[in-house]
Amino acid sequence: xxxxxxxxxxxxxxxxxxxxxxxxxxxxxxxxxxxxxxxxxxxxxxxxxxxxxxxxxxxxxxxxxxxxxxxxxxxx
Amino acid sequence: xxxxxxxxxxxxxxxxxxxxxxxxxxxxxxxxxxxxxxxxxxxxxxxxxxxxxxxxxxxxxxxxxxxxxxxxxxxxxxxxxxxxxxxxxxxxxxxxxxxxxxxxxxxxxxxxxxxxxxxxxxxxxxxxxxxxxxxxxxxxxxxxxxxxxxxxxxxxxxxxxxxxxxxxxxxxxxxxxxxxxxxxxxxxxxxxxxxxxxxxxxxxxxxxxxxxxxxxxxxxxxxxxxxxxxxxxxxxxxxxxxxxxxxxxxxxxxxxxxxxxxxxxxxxxxxxxxxxxxxxxxxxxxxxxxxxxxxxxxxxxxxxxxxxxxxxxxxxxxxxxxxxxxxxxxxxxxxxxxxxxxxxxxxxxxxxxxxxxxxxxxxxxxxxxxxxxxxxxxxxxxxxxxxxxxxxxxxxxxxxxxxxxxxxxxxxxxxxxxxxxxxxxxxxxxxxxxxxxxxxxxxxxxxxxxxxxxxxxxxxxxxxxxxxxxxxxxxxxxxxxxxxxxxxxxxxxxxxxxxxxxxxxxxxxxxxxxxxxxxxxxxxxxxxxxxxxxxxxxxxxxxxxxxxxxxxxxxxxxxxxxxxxxxxxxxxxxxxxxxxxxxxxxxxxxxxxxxxxxxxxxxxxxxxxxxxxxxxxxxxxxxxxxxxxxxxxxxxxxxxxxxxxxxxxxxxxxxx
Numbered sequence: 001x002x003x004x005x006x007x008x009x010x011x012x013x014x015x016x017x018x019x020x021x022x023x024x025x026x027x028x029x030x031x032x033x034x035x036x037x038x039x040x041x042x043x044x045x046x047x048x049x050x051x052x053x054x055x056x057x058x059x060x061x062x063x064x065x066x067x068x069x070x071x072x073x074x075x076x
Numbered sequence: 077x078x079x080x081x082x083x084x085x086x087x088x089x090x091x092x093x094x095x096x097x098x099x100x101x102x103x104x105x106x107x108x109x110x111x112x113x114x115x116x117x118x119x120x121x122x123x124x125x126x127x128x129x130x131x132x133x134x135x136x137x138x139x140x141x142x143x144x145x146x147x148x149x150x151x152x153x154x155x156x157x158x159x160x161x162x163x164x165x166x167x168x169x170x171x172x173x174x175x176x177x178x179x180x181x182x183x184x185x186x187x188x189x190x191x192x193x194x195x196x197x198x199x200x201x202x203x204x205x206x207x208x209x210x211x212x213x214x215x216x217x218x219x220x221x222x223x224x225x226x227x228x229x230x231x232x233x234x235x236x237x238x239x240x241x242x243x244x245x246x247x248x249x250x251x252x253x254x255x256x257x258x259x260x261x262x263x264x265x266x267x268x269x270x271x272x273x274x275x276x277x278x279x280x281x282x283x284x285x286x287x288x289x290x291x292x293x294x295x296x297x298x299x300x301x302x303x304x305x306x307x308x309x310x311x312x313x314x315x316x317x318x319x320x321x322x323x324x325x326x327x328x329x330x331x332x333x334x335x336x337x338x339x340x341x342x343x344x345x346x347x348x349x350x351x352x353x354x355x356x357x358x359x360x361x362x363x364x365x366x367x368x369x370x371x372x373x374x375x376x377x378x379x380x381x382x383x384x385x386x387x388x389x390x391x392x393x394x395x396x397x398x399x400x401x402x403x404x405x406x407x408x409x410x411x412x413x414x415x416x417x418x419x420x421x422x423x424x425x426x427x428x429x430x431x432x433x434x435x436x437x438x439x440x441x442x443x444x445x446x447x448x449x450x451x452x453x454x455x456x457x458x459x460x461x462x463x464x465x466x467x468x469x470x471x472x473x474x475x476x477x478x479x480x481x482x483x484x485x486x487x488x489x490x491x492x493x494x495x496x497x498x499x500x501x502x503x504x505x506x507x508x509x510x511x512x513x514x515x516x517x518x519x520x521x522x523x524x525x526x527x528x529x530x531x532x533x534x535x536x537x538x539x540x541x542x543x544x545x546x547x548x549x550x551x552x553x554x555x556x557x558x559x560x561x562x563x564x565x566x567x568x569x570x571x572x573x574x575x576x577x578x579x580x581x582x583x584x585x586x587x588x589x590x591x592x593x594x595x596x597x598x599x600x601x602x603x604x605x606x607x608x609x610x611x612x613x614x615x616x617x618x619x620x621x622x623x624x625x626x627x628x629x630x631x632x633x634x635x636x637x638x639x640x641x642x643x644x645x646x647x648x649x650x651x652x653x654x655x656x657x658x659x660x661x662x663x664x665x666x667x668x669x670x671x672x673x674x675x676x677x678x679x680x681x682x683x684x685x686x687x688x689x690x691x692x693x694x695x696x697x698x699x700x701x702x703x704x705x706x707x708x709x710x711x712x713x714x715x716x717x718x719x720x721x722x723x724x725x726x727x728x729x730x731x732x
Contacts, residue, residue, distance in 0.1 A: 025147060028288065029560045032143035034180055036323055049456050050359045051559050057176040057327075060349070062452045064459075064559040 004075070007052065007068035009043045015073035016040050026067050033059055040076060083125065083134035085244050090158055091169035092181050093140030094445070094564035096197045098122075099227040100169050101137040102573045104237070111580040114153050118704040120486070128241045136163070142177070142562075144184040144280075145289045148489055152291055159188055159277060164244050166192045167236070172209060172224075173201045173346070173565055175339055179330040182218075187283060189276030191246075192220050193239050195232075198567070199224040210337050217333060228570050258283055259322065261315035268308045270299050286312070287319045349445075349565045356446065357563065362453035369450065370472055373437045378476040378507070381430035388429070393422030407609060412601065420597030423646065423694065424590040427479055431585055434473060434480040435578040438487065443574055445566040447487060455559050461541055462548020463500075464493035465559065471497065471540075474504030478695040479589075482702050483581065492555035496547055498699055499712045502691035503540040505533055508647035512686055515651050519667035520679045536687050539719060589697045596693040600645050611656055616641060626721070630685065630728040631678025640685065646692050681728035688720035 009015055017039050020027050034057040035041065044060065045053035051062045089104075091097045101109070105124030114121045122137040138157055139150035146152040158166060168185050170178025178196070185192055194214075202209050215222040221239040225232035258279065265282035273281065284292045297305055355361045397414035404410035441447045447466070455465030463471075466488045474481035481501045488494040505513075513532045517525040603616040611617055620627075620638035627637045635657040642649040651666065658669035674682060690696070690713050699709040 023558075024288075024290075026558055026560055028145060028147045029142075031323060032141075032145060032147060033560070033562070034176065034327065036320060036327065038324065039327075044353070045357060045359075047359055051452060051455055053353070053357055053452070053563065057180075058174045059177050060346070060353075060563045060565075062448070062455070062559055062561045062563060064455075067558045067560065 002074065003072050005069050006041070006043075006054075006063075006071040006073050007046070007065055009046065009073065009075070011043055011046055014040055014042045014076040016076055017071060017073050019072040021070055021072075030063075030071075033057075033061055041073065083132050085131060085165070085241065086134040086136070086163045087165040087167055087240055088136050088138055088157055088161065088163040089167050089169060090138045090154060090181075090185065091140060092142050092171075092174075092177050094562060095140070095169050095171035095174070095178065096227050096567075096570075097140060097169045098137060098577070099570045099573050100167075100195065100197060100225065100233075100236075101135065102570075102576055103227050103230050103233045104135055107576070109576075111584060117149065117153065118702060119150055119153060126237065128237045131241060133237070133240065141181070143181065144187075145284055145287050146291055149491065150489065158185065158190075159280060164191065165240050166190050167195055167240060168192060169195045169197055169225075171565075172196050172198045175334055176330055179333060180326060183326045183329055187276065187280040189274075189280075191243050193236070193243055194218065194220055194222045195225050195236050196222065197225045197227050199232075200226045200229075207339075209339070213337055217336065228568070259286075259315075259318045261311070261318045262286060262322075264311055264315070265308070268296055268300060268304060268311075270296070283322060286315060287322055346565055352566055353449070353563070356449045357452055359453065362449065366450050366453055369441070369446065370469065373434075373441070373469075374473065374476060377430060377433045377437060377473070377480075381433045381476075382507070384429035385426045389422060389426055393418060393425070397422075408605065411605065411609065412598070416598040416601035417594070420594040423597060424586060424593050427477070427585065427694065428582055430477055431480050431483070432578050432582045434476075434484065435581040436574060438469070438484055439574040439577045440569055442487065443569045445564045448561055448563045451561065452559075452563065459559070461544035462493075462552055463497055463544060464488050464490055465561075467493060467497040467500075471501060471504055474501045474506060476507055478502055478504060478506050478691055479585070479698045482695065482698045483585065485702065492552050495703065495708055496544065496552050498703060499547065499708060499715075500540050500544050502695050502699065502712055502716060503536050503543065503688070505536045505687055506647070508692070509687060511648055512643075512650045513683060515667070516670075516679055516683050519670055520674075520676050532683055532687050535684060535723075539688055539723075543715070543719070585698070588701045589694065592697040592700070593694050596697070597645060600642065604642070611638070611653070617657075629725045630681040630721075631675055631732070632682055633673060635673060636682060640689065643686065644690065644693055646694075647686075650686060677728055677731045680731070681724040684727055685720045685724035688716060688723055690716045690720075 003018060006015070017035060017037055019037060020030060020035065039056055041054055041056040043052060044055055049065070051064050052068050054061055054063055089097055089101055101122060101124065104126050106126070108126065109122060109124030112121050112123070113119065119139060124135045124137075126133055126135065136157065138154040141151035141154040143151070144155045144158065146155050157163070166185060166188070168178075168182050170182065182194060196209060199209055209224055211222050211224050221243055223232055223236045223239050225236065227233070262279060262282045265285060266278055269278045269281045281292055281296060285296055297308070300308065356365050397418045400418060401410045401414040404413070438447075441450070450469060451465030453465070454468040458465050458467050467485070469487070470481045470484035473484055478501050481504065482498055485494050485497050485501070488497060510533070513529055517528045521528040600616075603619070604611045604614050606615050608614070616638055617634070619641060620634035623637040624634045627633055635654060638657060639650045639653040642653040654670055655666040658666065658673070660666050660669050696709055696713065699712065700706055703709060
């Protein structure tokens with residue numbers, strides 16, 4: 001099991017979040033979306049310079065690339 | 077509407093965003109609702125009421141929030157009303173297709189220990205998926221009344237009303253069972269929380285502080301000595317991991333509850349949303365869809381709205397002004413009534429068709445769930461100039477009229493991004509400025525009119541991009557929130573709710589901005605009248621003469637300066653003022669007259685100034701209303717005034 005950044009995942013890959021070390025406000029928003037260390041997450045879209053499209057706990061959301069770079073995950 | 081306290085029973089509607097809470101509110105209250113602002117905020121507050129067997133019940137629709145740990149001002153309002161307000165019953169509205177998100181919110185509301193009803197909306201989605209929501213078991217498991225709704229059709233609304241009244245009449249309300257016990261550290265924090273709050277609320281505050289809620293921490297710290305603050309800080313550091321433990325325990329509770337009821341792993345495939353998103357959220361296809369949508373919106377608003385505006389003006393306002401000025405002998409009073417009052421009121425009313433159509437379109441796109449997709453595909457372009465993906469629609473609509481554009485920024489949930497967008501909107505060349513450009517193009521550059529027009533449109537956009545990029549890297553540096561945004565499930569629109577919202581927003585403009593626009597309108601009329609009714613010798617004329625040296629710097633004279641000042645009322649005034657001051661009344665003759673007072677170089681310089689100059693007063697007043705203070709509108713005013721004059725003068729001095 002190798003740890004990588006959320007931004008490195010490909011479309012339809014699933015992963016488990018290990019760390020959320022982003023700025024306080026983004027962190028708080030992600031937590032309010034139900035994302036915690038241990039949550040599983042699926043990548044719906046990840047291309048070019050666009051934000052990522054993700055799904056976790058039945059919630060679909062967009063996340064900027066620079067934020068996705070700061071979230072560590074392990075592939076499932 | 078009377079304050080909450082005058083009702084024997086009051087309830088709060090709370091819940092996560094995008095669950096159809098507004099539809100529930102509309103169905104509960106019908107047209108018995110009132111839209112205002114939360115005290116001291118520019119955030120919309122919706123109140124209403126309904127009767128259950130003769131008992132009047134007050135309802136407040138709280139802003140949607142994902143959690144009671146607040147990230148946005150809206151969530152803070154919702155949290156404060158839920159925790160510290162005095163409503164009798166809380167109705168938590170959630171969405172049957174996203175039970176995890178809903179139950180996570182519900183679990184937090186349970187911490188408050190208040191009488192709560194759970195309303196599960198969109199249960200029709202369950203039936204479509206061949207599932208049945210076990211409402212009875214759910215009610216038993218949660219220990220609170222649970223009502224299934226199909227709010228769009230009005231299904232379950234009366235059951236919800238009855239459940240609320242019944243719960244309020246019970247002595248000693250029931251609360252949820254089976255929530256995980258809080259970690260011991262919550263108890264350790266209790267002594268720091270103000271003792272005036274009741275027991276569950278103190279626990280709630282302690283729990284949220286442990287979870288890392290900054291606003292509640294500040295609230296707690298206010299009542300503490302320096303020593304105690306330090307102790308609290310140490311405790312929080314010592315128990316830092318407990319914050320995440322509490323959150324994880326809450327997730328676990330949600331998962332167990334859903335599994336127990338056979339509802340886990342969201343039993344619905346979000347197939348339709350998936351399929352639509354393949355196109356609308358696609359990096360390139362999405363841009364195509366977005367261009368089409370915004371083109372249709374723009375066309376619908378202005379192709380329908382502008383003729384309506386003209387019809388309103390031609391049928392009512394102008395004839396009324398004419399009748400008044402013909403009928404009354406006193407020249408000053410009739411002119412005041414006709415040119416000041418009636419045309420001021422006419423100006424306010426003339427916004428109504430455009431605003432209504434715009435708000436209808438925006439509410440429709442928001443209601444079906446498209447708006448966040450638009451923001452998603454535009455974000456990568458907008459965030460280079462420090463803006464949010466949601467900033468694009470208002471900026472684009474600004475080309476029709478800046479007023480609805482400013483009101484449209486309400487959809488931007490980040491305060492800094494919204495302020496920056498509002499600062500930039502008045503720089504977008506609106507249709508009225510384009511009319512002035514068309515006139516000058518025809519007067520001076522008949523052979524190169526297209527080139528002239530396009531450069532004049534390009535100019536303000538270039539300025540806007542530069543100013544945006546600059547402000548984002550200076551004044552707003554570090555204030556932008558990165559994109560973290562839910563893309564809700566698509567669903568069918570609720571037309572009645574959309575109509576109600578469009579009407580309320582339009583009415584809010586008339587109520588809030590109308591008065592100030594009227595005052596400005598009369599003020600400028602008086603300046604142009606005093607002392608004799610002749611603009612040339614009026615205070616305004618004298619101001620023009622006083623500013624003559626400034627005008628000379630770009631090849632203009634006092635008449636040009638007066639035209640610039642009157643363009644503050646409405647941009648089209650530039651032309652009518654010049655025709656009054658050059659004593660000609662028909663358009664081709666005004667062109668000749670204007671050619672006589674400006675060289676082509678001076679005309680270009682004047683147009684550069686016009687395109688970049690301060691916005692009209694309606695825009696300014698709306699900006700003030702939306703921003704909640706004069707700080708940013710005045711800063712924008714100074715910025716645009718300086719930029720326009722510097723550019724115009726520099727250009728003239730170079731080409732001269």
